[in-house]
Amino acid sequence: MNKFFSTALNKLKKLFSGRVIAVIDIGTDKVKTVVAKPSGDGFFEILGYGVAKSKGLRRGTVVDMEDLSKSVAISVSEAEKFSDTQIDSVVINISGDHLSSVNTKATLELASFPKEVTDEDRKKLESIIEQKVVGVERAIVHRVAYNYVLDGESIVNNPVGMLASTMSANIHLLVGRLGAIDALIRSVEAAGIKVKDVVFDAWASSMSALSYTERRMGAILVDIGDSKTDVAVIKEGNLIYSCVIPIGGVNFTNDIASVLNLDFKTAEHLKKNLPNLMESSKQDSIEVKTFDSDEVVRVSLTYLRSIVEARVSELIDMMLSSTSIYKFIPFVNTVVITGGSAKVWGLKHMLGKSLNLHVRYGVPSVDSELPEELKNEDASTVVGLVCYSLISGKKNRSLENRMTLASIFDRIRELFDRYLG
Numbered sequence: 001m002n003k004f005f006s007t008a009l010n011k012l013k014k015l016f017s018g019r020v021i022a023v024i025d026i027g028t029d030k031v032k033t034v035v036a037k038p039s040g041d042g043f044f045e046i047l048g049y050g051v052a053k054s055k056g057l058r059r060g061t062v063v064d065m066e067d068l069s070k071s072v073a074i075s076v077s078e079a080e081k082f083s084d085t086q087i088d089s090v091v092i093n094i095s096g097d098h099l100s101s102v103n104t105k106a107t108l109e110l111a112s113f114p115k116e117v118t119d120e121d122r123k124k125l126e127s128i129i130e131q132k133v134v135g136v137e138r139a140i141v142h143r144v145a146y147n148y149v150l151d152g153e154s155i156v157n158n159p160v161g162m163l164a165s166t167m168s169a170n171i172h173l174l175v176g177r178l179g180a181i182d183a184l185i186r187s188v189e190a191a192g193i194k195v196k197d198v199v200f201d202a203w204a205s206s207m208s209a210l211s212y213t214e215r216r217m218g219a220i221l222v223d224i225g226d227s228k229t230d231v232a233v234i235k236e237g238n239l240i241y242s243c244v245i246p247i248g249g250v251n252f253t254n255d256i257a258s259v260l261n262l263d264f265k266t267a268e269h270l271k272k273n274l275p276n277l278m279e280s281s282k283q284d285s286i287e288v289k290t291f292d293s294d295e296v297v298r299v300s301l302t303y304l305r306s307i308v309e310a311r312v313s314e315l316i317d318m319m320l321s322s323t324s325i326y327k328f329i330p331f332v333n334t335v336v337i338t339g340g341s342a343k344v345w346g347l348k349h350m351l352g353k354s355l356n357l358h359v360r361y362g363v364p365s366v367d368s369e370l371p372e373e374l375k376n377e378d379a380s381t382v383v384g385l386v387c388y389s390l391i392s393g394k395k396n397r398s399l400e401n402r403m404t405l406a407s408i409f410d411r412i413r414e415l416f417d418r419y420l421g
């Protein structure tokens with residue numbers, strides 16, 4: 001078909017397709033695109049999806065924009081064909097060890113006598129906190145004011161309209177390196193798609209993998225992907241803590257491959273099958289046919305198990321020692337593990353023991369019908385991005401804790417002005 005007609009046809013398709021949501025989960029292993037159509041009252045219909053092998057990311061951070069852009073283009077084109085739509089703009093996820101989480105408090109003197117708190121007062125207080133925490137080379141991905149304290153006493157969720165002479169706020173900020181955020185957005189935009197919003201991986205996953213009660217009562221969401229683990233603590237529907245740990249599925253596979261001197265594919269196969277092997281095998285020593293040379297080697301299941309458990313233990317230690325997750329344990333009831341590597345041997349059991357909390361596997365669990373391919377742990381982020389888009393698309397956003405894209409672009413502009421202006 002000639003280019004003029006195909007462009008005209010795509011425009012017509014868009015005109016008649018109504019509002020369509022497109023999201024991309026940019027993972028280190030896979031780039032997953034989903035196209036969905038809202039069908040009212042928070043429900044949606046999945047129109048199509050596309051998956052491409054991911055290139056150009058290391059532990060969630062862009063290391064090659066061109067490679068990543070190509071992966072995005074393949075994934076998007078597959079989703080477009082499947083859904084028979086044209087994707088112009090998307091909501092994407094973000095992760096990487098450039099992200100850091102800050103929980104802070106600031107106070108604003110309002111007046112000598114109690115006065116009515118305005119939205120401007122609220123914004124002023126938030127900007128005081130931001131200036132204190134965010135340097136010029138960093139940008140805010142999520143900002144969550146999870147409670148306000150009026151006159152040092154009454155704790156409220158929304159202070160606007162109430163009387164007070166001083167107002168403090170407890171704020172959670174997820175801050176990222178401006179250069180890394182910019183590289184991610186531009187890699188997607190180089191594939192011809194506009195980025196509307198950026199959402200932290202585990203925050204997105206929490207929207208599909210946690211139940212309403214878990215989100216209200218408090219839960220820790222742990223998303224173990226290919227190259228890193230994203231953690232979010234959710235309470236009363238808010239993101240109150242987040243962190244990224246640089247260990248993921250690929251580390252388990254690499255450990256098995258190097259310790260047992262096996263090729264990557266054989267090690268990957270053993271990693272995924274370890275729970276079945278532990279359950280079904282009568283003997284400790286099993287025969288394994290290698291993928292690269294068709295050679296048959298003997299592997300001890302006890303030894304294999306100890307290799308995986310050593311890495312699980314390191315992951316849990318890092319989660320507990322390098323983060324302040326302990327502080328939040330009294331405020332949560334459940335830990336939900338999701339992401340492609342959630343089922344790695346020993347993780348559920350060892351995490352439950354270390355945190356002394358109930359741990360369960362989390363898969364996308366939404367009111368809408370999902371295709372089989374989007375019902376697994378590795379689809380939590382992409383389905384969560386659809387849920388996020390539905391909520392944030394509403395006029396009165398019930399979740400305030402969205403990324404302030406404007407603040408990122410303001411900062412990019414500020415940076416340009418500073419160096420070039």
Ligand SMILES: Nc1ncnc2c1ncn2[C@@H]1O[C@H](COP(=O)(O)OP(=O)(O)OP(=O)(O)O)[C@@H](O)[C@H]1O
Pocket residue numbers: 026027028029030031054059060224225226227228229248249250268271272273339340341342343344345377378
């Ligand atoms: N049954 C299984 N048991 C253990 N690991 C598994 C299983 N199935 C898949 N994996 C691992 O899951 C990982 C991919 O998960 P996922 O799709 O969530 O990653 P990603 O989102 O692309 O990466 P990331 O979030 O780290 O950027 C791979 O390392 C893969 O080996």
Ligand SMILES: [Mg+2]
Pocket residue numbers: 026027028201225226339381
């Ligand atoms: Mg992921």
